[in-house]
Amino acid sequence: MKSNKFKRWFSENTQLLIPVIAILALVIFNLIRDPGFFSITLTVNNDGNQVLTGNLISILNGASELAILAMGMTLVTAAAGGQDISVGAAAAIAGSVFVKILKGAASITPWTLIFAFLACCAVAMIFGAFNGTLVSVFNIQPMIATLILYTCGRSIAYWINGGATPTVTSPLLKALGGYIPGVPVPTPIFIVIIVAILFALVFRFTTLSTYIQAVGINQKAARLNGINPIGMKLLSFVILAVCVAIAGCISVGRLGLINHETLLLDIEMDAILAVAIGGNALGGGKFKLSGSILGAYTIQALTITLYAMKVPSVSVKAYKAIVIIVLVVIGSPVVKSAASRLWAKIKGHGSLQKEVAKV
């Protein structure tokens, strides 16, 4: 009975195999290269806080925005069968709104922070709804539909703050992007955990996950079962927009300023990649959020490893590309089916014949 349960759990989570193996491989590789790679030390930072530092913390912390965006991107991918390439630009807009409101406030209290966050959420959701409408109502390919905001998003961000790159100095903002005084773990890590828990709760208490998968797999059949495909696609874009707003705010918090040109630049590609490494079909349908989260950490672990190896920052992308090619090829249907054939062979002819007999 217990082995049966394990079998079921395993068969439901096979898609996580590749990101898990990739992370394990990176861990082993780094431990061999430098046994102290994952050591964590307690140091005092510039603000006088006791904080944890080390490569592991850098990986977990640095991947925060990516992990959050990857979760939202997974929903859009599953429902619409395509990707939103405007998340970086939309995050720049969200961040600009966030900073604009903080700059406008006489003093920054926790309430101003919350208000500014909600406002930038609202703005991001409007843009998300715009993307979602193009995709769901007008049936435009997601990549084409979001190309519009991808192209003009950073210009809009530029207008919001009149072309300046204003800085905001506030201990509260520092706490958001860095450390809460007295807590040695970076705040973005907690935010990722909170977002992941929120997603888990939504999936537990609504039928969102089933509906989105049904729409992504077979939109016509989903509609004939009373599901509103347009609504589901739109909703997935709006949820992604909330993720975008959160990521934008974290990023602003880290730097204490908004630079509309560079904020989360090119992150859309990494977010899409995280979804793919997580074993989710980019053509939509079934999805696993945990896969995308693992994918995000895989990408960040890879980047940190390369930096630790003193690879010049200009060449990092080339090395990253090589590893990604390997991961994507291993995850491809061709290799997967070859592997499962091999697996069947290893398990022996006996069980193979049993399978055939069952069919």
Place this chain on the structure above:
Amino acid sequence: MQNDVVLKMRGINISFPGVKALSDVDFTLRKGEIHALMGENGAGKSTLIKILTGVYTKDSGQIFIDTDGTESEITIRSPQDAQNKGISTVYQEITLCPNLTVAENIYISRGEGSLVNWKKMEKDAGALLERLNIPARPRQQLGSCSLAVQQMIAIARAVDMDCKVLILDEPTSSLDEKEVAMLFGLMRDLKAQGVGIIFVTHFLEQVYEVCDRITVLRNGELVGEYEIENLPQVQLVAKMMGKELDDLTDMDKKEFVPVQDAAPVFEASGLTSSDCPNPFDFSISKGEVNGFTGLLGSGRSESVRAIFGADRVTGGKVKVNGKPVKISKPIHAMKHGIGYLAEDRKRDGIIADLSVRENIILALQVLKGFFRPFSRSEAEAFAEEYVKALAIKTASLDTPIKSLSGGNQQKVILARWLLTHPQYLILDEPTRGIDIGTKVEIQKLVLKLAEDGVSVTFISSEIEEMVRTCSRLLVMRDRKIVGELVGPAVQQSVIMKTIAGGGD
């Protein structure tokens, strides 16, 4: 007579993944004849046409074409190649350029050098139009002509390219009566000039109006070639459906006694949808099994889809249990206790990658609401119950539905709707493509549901099934209800005669 043959296809075979689309089909076309290619949807008509026009490549078989009295075997590599060999096609949709002139459309891309002699082109076009009695001017923009004239210009273009074989694929489906007459006039002219015409249509009357011979296909096989005089319309229907009229024996039938004075469970008047343009009336009582019958493509599915709100509903009044309601989306129908098992299981039924369990509970889950998901154990209990009740063969409840056999997939979809405990269930081709054992089980289930007071509308291409299950039949032809058979009249021979309409 044999020397008049212009096109001969012998032993044509073609397969697509999983389907044998044509097996050993012969087809013969003579000079100066109009030859109807008939068959239900999926019989292989368009596949045969596409082989002839070079869209598909046959797996085996031979094609001969007559060139100046000598017969030679040809291979057709592409649509362009087909055209060069004298086989031209005019499709249902106009494939010309509406923003060019009539003359340009006739002579465009004919590969006669890159220089254009506009004067000569217009003069030739004028002569051609006159010869064929087509009411259009060479310099007129094509888009300003009526659809029928555009159709005729497409034919003129084909004829001017020295075509020996002209294929007309459903040319009349968007034309009105007068335009059809005009088109037929042109077809007869061409026939007199010795062109062999293959006419594909689903309008039976038109076949008898203009054709000389009929070739009937069914399930990718040749049924036969007939002279039009020797094949009355009702026989043609029988051939298309694969029944000999003489074989038709009637079976035992259940009597349905409707509860009088009770409002019908579902009632529609003047219902139309985007895919079902002709308004129709329909009603069904509690515990009744009725059905739509007619050839494939006669509008049966479109009618039930309109009832369920599956297509865009454009008009009509609907009452459920006597109360006026609005059904414009599937969810509305579901909320009124209507279930709909779609005709195309793959396209409209299964959510392929989701598990058997998720597929079974889907409709009930949607009815229960977005914020009230079933727990895993509740869902498993429901799924378990129906997997047992319908004897669904699946490795587990977590198996993706796509790895089940067709019959078991169908049972899962059936379970999905039964789980919602509908008062009215629409089953569109529930037995298509599944084994005989499952077919019988599903028929029994339909009768059992009716006994329990569920109303069922049943559609099947297999007339025996309809006869066995339905107590009332609505017969459709050309997207219209042309007859209603009740009680004893529900027998195969009557059904076929009604489908064929008029005649004998």
